[in-house]
Amino acid sequence: MGRDRTWLLLLPALGLLVLLFLAPLAWFLARTLFIETAPAEVPALFADVLTARSMQVAALTTLWVSVLVTLATLVIGYPIAFYLANRRGWRAALVVFCVVVPYFTSVIVRTYALTVVLGRSGLINELLGASGLIGAPLALLYNTFGIVVGMTYVLLPYMVLTLYATMKAIDPNLLRAGRALGASPLYLFRRVYLPLSVPGIVSGSLIVLILALGFFITPALMGGPGDVTVAMLIERAIEILIDWPSAAVMSVVLLAATLILFAVYARVTDLRRMMGA
Amino acid sequence: MRAALPLFVGCACLLLILPIAIVVVLGFSGGTFLRFPPTSLSLRWFAAFLGDPGWRAALWSSLAIGGVACVVATGVGFLAAYALVRGAFPAKRLILAVALLPIVSPTVVTAIAMYYASARLGLVGNVVWVGLCHAVIAFPVVLLILLSALQAVDLRLEQAALSLGASRARTLRTVVVPLAAPGLASAALFAFLTSFDELVISLFLTNAATQTLPVRIWNSLHMQVEPTVAAVSAFLIGVTGVILAADALLRRRRKA
């Protein structure tokens, strides 16, 4: 067959990635940081941007929200994935439907849908009001709670699908073996199932964390005035302040955090099975 | 204990699907204000959506951009997936990791970088250009789908074709593509959907004339909440539903 030249087929993809993704990124960062800014001023620029109060608050908000969202998706997603991995039939199909339809629905539509449900005159407040449980409508939107609920809603499917892929790969014979050897269901879960699902927990948490750190649409629409994430700050730097250097510095920080997490993710996950493909 | 799990899962699923169901119902509401449950049902907001030149233009530009992204991402993604599945060369893991970067990088950063380049090239608002930029983020989706689809194609069938004298290109065209056809179709559908639903890149790269449906939804959410948004959202959910149903049919064929 001669020398293997299949790798040539990668060239179009490489072209697409380089020309429309890597090159613009490099161009943007290199030009704003190294050409339009004098080399001597770069450290000062970084120091200024990173010590600005708005940036520090945004960084803390982003981190705090992302961690909360990761934990929430894990706590809610684990039982769902567990159910899916161990059931068959129409009930499981229904659960898959309920996970997959939101997964593939536009983020803007999902966020809009949540604002309808959680708004002051939304379904939840209407129901609670009608039942007499609350006097005044609860503030479920435009605060940190709103962001966490919104992002948990949007990112939950990633967690469920990642956990499901791991759980599905657990050999059912191991569980049978455990039971046959005298382990109670609870003991078996603690000593066998949970440890074997740890890779899924790690992968799922990492992917949710990665996506949460860079999330823009949902916090922008569901957060309050005080809830500004780093991604929102970057957008404002461009759209409102037209401050490219600051945007570049913040982008470097956000990108670096994402890439480090992704490097860890790539080491612990079979990338071919990413996103439950 | 035994009932707790199904109960929890049932509630979680209800909460997952409920907002989407509510928006679909609202899209069909007959009132002037968004109220749930709606007092009456009608198609008036769909009529408003399709009757409004602005919304119609947004729909066309979404379709055009989605079309470009779909064709480019599927073509490029297929070749790359084939190379990664069948090729014998080093650093495959690294190549795959790089190929997946567009979906893990913060979209705001990607969008700003693309905007930066587009502005200097005078391409902001160009439908084909935006389609190409969307192809960048649709490409990883295509790649993941086709990696698993091509893995399922029996290598021996390709070897048989080659042993019978077919060239590499001919084997790809007459054996691999037909066998991977359902997977290719799925990949194309999801590539289109990825672009069709994309907001952040479109937000930066389109102008008033070429704004897409998500961008228009975004803008109207920032101005006033008009019930048309519910109808447009219901429409987008409908597109997702149709594509998922088509994919389910294709999966069945892939198994058969």
Add this chain to the structure above:
Amino acid sequence: MIGRDASVPGAVGLARARERAAAVTGPAGKALELQGLTKIYGSETVVDRFETRIEAGEFFSLLGPSGSGKTTTLMMVAGFASIDAGRLLVDGVDLAAVPPERRGFGMVFQNYAIFPHMDVFENVAFPLRARGMPKALVRERVAAALDLVQLRHLSDRYARQLSGGQQQRVAIARAIVFQPPVVLMDEPLGALDKNLRYDLQVEIKEIQRRLGMTVLYVTHDQEEAMNLSDRVAIMSRGRVEQIGAPRAVYERPVNAFTARFLGEANLLPGRIVTPGPGRIAFQLEDGAVLHADEAATRGAGTEGQLFVRPEKLTLNPSADPLRDGLNHLSGTVRRASFLGSVVRYAVETGSGALVTADAPNVAAHHHPEPGARVALAWSPADTVILPPDAA
């Protein structure tokens, strides 16, 4: 880890190992009673009224092709499949309502089912810890069980670092470490190659004998079942075709299925001329009359087939005188296949039927060339009359 003796098994070590292994010997096995055990999936009866009593300390095998219901039977005994009809008793106690983890049976799976996140020691300790056994005792028991399967030097390895045979030894140690009265084994050697399989058969048999446990063993390999078992149940499509000691089942099958499943079989159709008991005369379709020694009476004129194993036949030059009291057929050698320890001949008889005869591969034996005329002879004691094949 403290207490895990890492000493290399030398002469002293080996003696100590034996002592410890002896400590594993627990209470002897218990009797297992299957009373009409039945499993139904939809409209299909997967196991149809399985009925037997497996004695304490007995090695009992379920043998059959895939889909015969042997694994389902095992799963019902283990508690992983519900029992649709019939009863399952252990020393007289009904187990239907007892969940698998409370039945106290050891179980060995085909693909070993070694917990991948635990090392060998932890795997074997698993059933003991699940029972809340004190640490010191766990260490002692695990050490003894690992000695028994000669794996003590690998106690801190993980499954992926072990060969197939070693993994199966771990699975066996894990299944016996808590001294279960009954051990269930589901094709435990199915994934191993032939030589290793034989070595492990010897080991399993040795351990079973030493510990006196009752074993219910599933396999599709008839040699394995015959080598290991005190009794074998041959299953086909959910039904038990025959239960008996390996030799009895092999030499006196009750129907054509068992006859064929346990090895090469000659089955010649015909009808009974003189019924038993004692010596039955049986006429082949070409008119030849042969004899079989049977204890039971058979109706004259009944159709059936005459069964004899190839190794029971002797091949003689056709000129040799016939000997009294033996069955005789003459024919032409059509094919000779060299199988190593025997040469297998296909001999065409007058009626055109092909009879298979095995001649031991020794110089003293007559080894005709294809085309040669030969006389076949065998004893009526090695002959069985079977019912005709069910349609």
